[in-house]
Amino acid sequence: MSAADLGGRQATAALALPYAIELKGISKAFGSVQANKDINIAIPRGTIHGIIGENGAGKSTLMSILYGFYRADSGQILVNGAPVTIPDSQSAIRAGIGMVFQHFKLVQNFSVLENVILGAEDGPMLNSSLAKARKILGDLSREYELDVDPDALIEDLSVGHQQRVEILKALYRQAEILILDEPTGVLTPDEADHLFRILRGLRDQGKTIVLITHKLREIMETTDNVSVMRRGTMVATVKTAETSPESLAELMVGRKVLLEVEKKPSKVGEIVLSVKNLAVKDEHGVTRLKGVSFDIRAGEILGIAGVAGNGQSELLDALGGIAAASGVVVLNGAKLPLTGPRANGKARRDAGIAHVPEDRQSLGLIMDFAAWENVGFGYHDDPRYQKNAWLMDNEALRADTASKMATYDVRPPIPTLPAKSFSGGNQQKIVVAREMDRNPELLLIGQPTRGVDIGAIEFIHKQIIALRDAGSAVLLVSVELDEIMSLSDRVLVMFDGQIMGERVPAQTDERELGMMMAGMGAK
Amino acid sequence: MDFATFLQISDTALRFATPLLLACLAGLFSERAGIFDIGLEGKMLMAAMSAGAVAAMTGSVLLGLFAAILGSLMFAAVHGLASITFRGNQLIAGVALNFVASGITVLIAESMFGQGGRTPPLTGAARFANIDLPFAETLRAVPVLGPFYAEVVSGHTILVYVALALVPISWWVLYRTRFGLRLRAVGENPASVDTAGVSVVQLRFSAVIIAGVLCGLAGAYMSTGLQAGFGREMTAGRGYIALAALIFAKWRPWQALWATLLFGFLQALALRPDVVESMTRVAIPVPFLDALPYILTVIVLAGFVGKAIPPRAGGEPYVKER
Numbered sequence: 152m153s154a155a156d157l158g159g160r161q162a163t164a165a166l167a168l169p170y171a172i173e174l175k176g177i178s179k180a181f182g183s184v185q186a187n188k189d190i191n192i193a194i195p196r197g198t199i200h201g202i203i204g205e206n207g208a209g210k211s212t213l214m215s216i217l218y219g220f221y222r223a224d225s226g227q228i229l230v231n232g233a234p235v236t237i238p239d240s241q242s243a244i245r246a247g248i249g250m251v252f253q254h255f256k257l258v259q260n261f262s263v264l265e266n267v268i269l270g271a272e273d274g275p276m277l278n279s280s281l282a283k284a285r286k287i288l289g290d291l292s293r294e295y296e297l298d299v300d301p302d303a304l305i306e307d308l309s310v311g312h313q314q315r316v317e318i319l320k321a322l323y324r325q326a327e328i329l330i331l332d333e334p335t336g337v338l339t340p341d342e343a344d345h346l347f348r349i350l351r352g353l354r355d356q357g358k359t360i361v362l363i364t365h366k367l368r369e370i371m372e373t374t375d376n377v378s379v380m381r382r383g384t385m386v387a388t389v390k391t392a393e394t395s396p397e398s399l400a401e402l403m404v405g406r407k408v409l410l411e412v413e414k415k416p417s418k419v420g421e422i423v424l425s426v427k428n429l430a431v432k433d434e435h436g437v438t439r440l441k442g443v444s445f446d447i448r449a450g451e452i453l454g455i456a457g458v459a460g461n462g463q464s465e466l467l468d469a470l471g472g473i474a475a476a477s478g479v480v481v482l483n484g485a486k487l488p489l490t491g492p493r494a495n496g497k498a499r500r501d502a503g504i505a506h507v508p509e510d511r512q513s514l515g516l517i518m519d520f521a522a523w524e525n526v527g528f529g530y531h532d533d534p535r536y537q538k539n540a541w542l543m544d545n546e547a548l549r550a551d552t553a554s555k556m557a558t559y560d561v562r563p564p565i566p567t568l569p570a571k572s573f574s575g576g577n578q579q580k581i582v583v584a585r586e587m588d589r590n591p592e593l594l595l596i597g598q599p600t601r602g603v604d605i606g607a608i609e610f611i612h613k614q615i616i617a618l619r620d621a622g623s624a625v626l627l628v629s630v631e632l633d634e635i636m637s638l639s640d641r642v643l644v645m646f647d648g649q650i651m652g653e654r655v656p657a658q659t660d661e662r663e664l665g666m667m668m669a670g671m672g673a674k
Numbered sequence: 675m676d677f678a679t680f681l682q683i684s685d686t687a688l689r690f691a692t693p694l695l696l697a698c699l700a701g702l703f704s705e706r707a708g709i710f711d712i713g714l715e716g717k718m719l720m721a722a723m724s725a726g727a728v729a730a731m732t733g734s735v736l737l738g739l740f741a742a743i744l745g746s747l748m749f750a751a752v753h754g755l756a757s758i759t760f761r762g763n764q765l766i767a768g769v770a771l772n773f774v775a776s777g778i779t780v781l782i783a784e785s786m787f788g789q790g791g792r793t794p795p796l797t798g799a800a801r802f803a804n805i806d807l808p809f810a811e812t813l814r815a816v817p818v819l820g821p822f823y824a825e826v827v828s829g830h831t832i833l834v835y836v837a838l839a840l841v842p843i844s845w846w847v848l849y850r851t852r853f854g855l856r857l858r859a860v861g862e863n864p865a866s867v868d869t870a871g872v873s874v875v876q877l878r879f880s881a882v883i884i885a886g887v888l889c890g891l892a893g894a895y896m897s898t899g900l901q902a903g904f905g906r907e908m909t910a911g912r913g914y915i916a917l918a919a920l921i922f923a924k925w926r927p928w929q930a931l932w933a934t935l936l937f938g939f940l941q942a943l944a945l946r947p948d949v950v951e952s953m954t955r956v957a958i959p960v961p962f963l964d965a966l967p968y969i970l971t972v973i974v975l976a977g978f979v980g981k982a983i984p985p986r987a988g989g990e991p992y993v994k995e996r
Contacts, residue, residue, distance in 0.1 A: 218869075220994065241871030256866040258859045259986065269859050270870025272852040280852070320870075 171196045171359035177226035186212040199360040201370040204380030205604035219243040249321025253333040259306040311342035330361040367396040412637040420449030423624035429478035431465040440465040441648035447624040454639025455628040462648035471506035472499035505586035509597030515582040516570040523552040523566035559584040576607030597628040646670040681825040691938025693892040697916035700888035707881030708861035708987040712768035715913025716775030721746040721893020723779035726793035726904030729800040743890030750886025761991030793904040802831035802899040831899040844927040861985035864992040918971040940966045
């Protein structure tokens, strides 16, 4: 595609300097793994350019090369038509490239102002730098809807505001090209919409935005052009207006992908779990879960919608035996202890509750341990894994892991590889395999597809539906409304530790749920 | 305790607090940059020996001081190399350096002077002289403050005043300069510094080197100010007490001053069992008084002084992600 056939606005901008960034034949290998193979891409000035691809497709490597974290083995980078070398981040900043990382690079106990000037101070003394930054920040805030209190500490800010600080950091360094890596992974729908408004505003001022994501909807709604990466290569660059989510998904995965979840009507059975007045206090004594009550029946998926931090995590922790709670929880007619030594994850697993925790890297896996060891966690007493009264049968556990890896399509299917060596999606599949393979009475599953690529999302969704159809009860917590809407048979919306109401997906829409998630339209 | 006794004890407390304060500030710079420095003790010991030996040989306390800083810097460089360049475990590197210091100081002193691992007693220009501050005698007549100025504040070696001056200077450097901002940032989140295009390695090395210089001052004070010569294990755990004071102070310069003064006061009190006895009306065994600073150290380290949040990236070597 040439610059000439872009829309009128871009064409005007394109007269002076056609491309903000051009990459020619970029290759990068890590050992035997070819992360980027002969990448060619040209990003016109003043556009929002999407780069989409599965986890491990090489998007992040490519952007890290642009930001000076890695040096390409071969190839050429042109910024505004001039060839540049980018050996470090300082050079990238000088070339006008700013980066907003997926995991923010902010100092938590610094103020916004201090974070913004860090590394871009005017001189050895801070006062003048701070005063200047305060003024510039004020101007930027007004211009781009980037409101944030310059004196607030980062740790007191919401995730959405922290992200604005990252954008402000880049703009303060006079970035003309802004790269955002998976920017909406941690945002609420509202915050994401706000972010996209900001990005459009920046584009209209002539800035170039590169948006890395695996969310098709964001690409379709926000970008002007989109490039698709697969296994280290750039497979296509198209105009967003001339493509569809289906064809992008196919380009990403290399095969046809079902974006809609297919499921049969549920065959609901007896009540499996009955929760009454469940309340949880955090370590500071603040009540985070304020007495919720609900039932889940066999063969149904109950979705919990809500903005992160409104008590969903505490609900999962209480039911999973990780957090002490008050109230009454009855599983198949038997009351579960909610405090004391018998309220633990192991006891809950023995009772038939499997738990796929929200944060797989800290609660679901030990990253330095091998996959087979991770598969054993929580089920290490399983008679199948015992050699005799004292010793575990590691061979049996490894063999079982290998078979689970085959069933759950974990790639690469090597039980002895440490968990950290797998991609996010495959790590999640390991946890899912461990927890789902035993057909639990009740599955607790939090953010099942956070940071998981599109192929794995499809797979995990199918597994959840299959478990439901086999007669298990499923409690699904997700901040992705799409996911809640497509998987759940019933939806509860949580706000401020309470249940705002119940809806059936077919009889509601994202707008209504969004209002309830914001604490409005209760009942 | 009458006022004169109080002044005496306070005077001693300030002397004892000085090496603690210097070491504490050394730890502060190092740990604020994310390098846990358990090797304060070793660096002080090395510095004390170097100062004692060179001052004894040359008769010049300034050359001794120079040697102390050099000796301490050698250890700091090894610590930096191990924990920054080679991304080793900072605590283990520090402990190893302490062991090395404990042995090598005695070895060097013994082979040089043959006096059982001690350096010869220092006199005259080989020691730091006490300085009488201006107007000490004239102001003595002023009630309360006058004698306090003359007895407690005045009449110490230059290193005591240097240590006290370093408190506001450290505060200013940390909170008012670009270097301080970056130093604090690298101890909290080195990735933020790295992505801003600033070298994490250089920053951390500067912090370790500052710590080396300050430990050099602390060690020199031990053998050429507080005492007259180096003796085996003469730092007697002061490096660890400084670490406890650092936690007590929550990694802040002014609080470090108060914390080290408290520890210094306890050490001074142990020298006056008669005063303690007259105040408490119970005979407290002297060994218990001697142990007080260490007991307080244990209490502080066990976390009985409220929540102290160390720099978040402390103890972790920085590995560039992605």
